[in-house]
Amino acid sequence: ELYVLGAHTEIYAFADRQPERRYFFSVPLVFNGRWGEETRADLLACPPDVLVIPKANEFQVDWTADVAGAYRTRMEFENASLLTDPERVCAD
Helix, strand or coil: CEEEECCCCHHHHHCCCCCCCCEECHHHHHHCHHHHHHHHHHHHHCCCCEEEEECCCCCCCCCHHHHHCCEEEEEECCCEEEEEEECCCCCC
16 A cells, blocks of 8 residues: 655645545645544554655644654655655554
8 A cells, every 4th residue: 555645635624524544635634633633643553554755745744753753664755755664564
């Protein structure tokens, strides 16, 4: 599974709707503190196999570093960081 933290997703915030689990968008997570805390807890408890964190993001998620710390491997690219090999394996 591939998860992305970030992107231009203001539509979710305006619709007052949390995105599907496979996408964790910064705008709704900043817009709604409850969604942010739920998503943070979910990612820490059950990290995806791969997480992409865009480098340029107008809406910064305060806990991005916490989630990134749950991964052993980090590859840096011009526009994003690619995190793999989570320390915790999520049960199916």
